[in-house]
Amino acid sequence: MGLTYAEENYLKAILRLSSPPDMMVSTNAIAAHLETSAASVTDMLKKLAEKEFIVYQRYKGASLTDQGTRIATMLIRKHRLWEVFLVQSLGMTWDEVHEIAEELEHIQSDLLIEKLDSFLGFPKFDPHGDPIPNAQGKYTLRSQLPLSDLKPDQEGIVIAVRESDPSFLRHLTEKGVNLGTHITMNGTDAYDQTILVSIEEKQLNLTGKVAQNIYIKLI
Amino acid sequence: MGLTYAEENYLKAILRLSSPPDMMVSTNAIAAHLETSAASVTDMLKKLAEKEFIVYQRYKGASLTDQGTRIATMLIRKHRLWEVFLVQSLGMTWDEVHEIAEELEHIQSDLLIEKLDSFLGFPKFDPHGDPIPNAQGKYTLRSQLPLSDLKPDQEGIVIAVRESDPSFLRHLTEKGVNLGTHITMNGTDAYDQTILVSIEEKQLNLTGKVAQNIYIKLI
DNA sequence: ATTACAATTTAGTTTAGACTAAATTTTATT
């Protein structure tokens, strides 16, 4: 009774878009996230509701049942563990792994994923700083804030990035921004609104949009 | 223009069933191997011929083109490399890996597979003793013969097993037959036709069918 | 050379998942 790839991807999308948890997610939001049509989403929501992975009300949207949450969380777990493997064992870079993990996360085998977890040393975070749910679906939340929210002279460590877009990640790498990078906020350029930060005495500019996707733990 | 899983599985089946290479493979043989109907196979053969992965003649069967051979060989490469990973890195047993590798082989990424190959130390054989094609599709053939062909008092090393059926492999493990096992032929039981062999002084019986699927390098 | 049987193909359905266009419901605005 395995789910299809499409069904799994819908559940994952609903989990991703549910914040706060249990929030009803709209048809259009799912369609936008999965780059598909609203009509296709409606069809799938009916099917997933039939199978009791979601609660669905016409014209109101959908939210995951416990069962649906469990499945979506395990997909996230698998995705992130595979990303760790690709970077830590195979030596790939953080911009190369998301797309491959999108495929690997659908491999069906509990034994496999538990062995992989053990092989990797039970990592708690993936290469983008996202927490990895354990076999029970629990994960560590850390207090973090977007770089764009720092006040001048505040400083911290980059602990996560939002957005898996490879060109965004390569952009950060080029600028010297990685997980663990120590970064100090200098302020906002009055004229062009770019954000001025420094990394190891070196000044650089980031757009607001970029800075919003970099997460910092203050020190 | 990636192939679908189904298309890939058909190409792999045709490669598996083509011996000698370039032999026309019959519709029914493919249907039996893939456990599907002959009608479905006919449909797919037309599609694969259209895309020039096979040569197909109505009522005569199919054979792979160079392009088709290349793709099927890369699937075998991926399948066997993943099997090595599952056994060597994750500590799975040889009866657990085939089914998972059937899924993993479809993951699309040349970079991934080259990194995996390197990570594993460029293995030449998988956990069942089957040769692993290199990135150019070349692989090592070893001279080997079925255990059932040994004459009394001949001895050798188990270097491969045919058949990925987990219960067959577990049966061998229980009897103490693994890759590298030193085995001596004692003869055939005149009454029940079972094959008598010894492993490290210990005698055991194998059915002819089992012995045919164990491959030996004479010493 | 017929004929019977086996192998294969064709024809017609089915299911999953997508699509577009049209209809309906919700929401936002006056």
Next chain:
DNA sequence: AATAAAATTTAGTCTAAACTAAATTGTAAT
């Protein structure tokens, strides 16, 4: 409260890949 706009659903199609049943072709046996 009425209506325009936005969101969502319904209706009808399409493609991939499977199926069964019927028709066709190939092969083996008399």
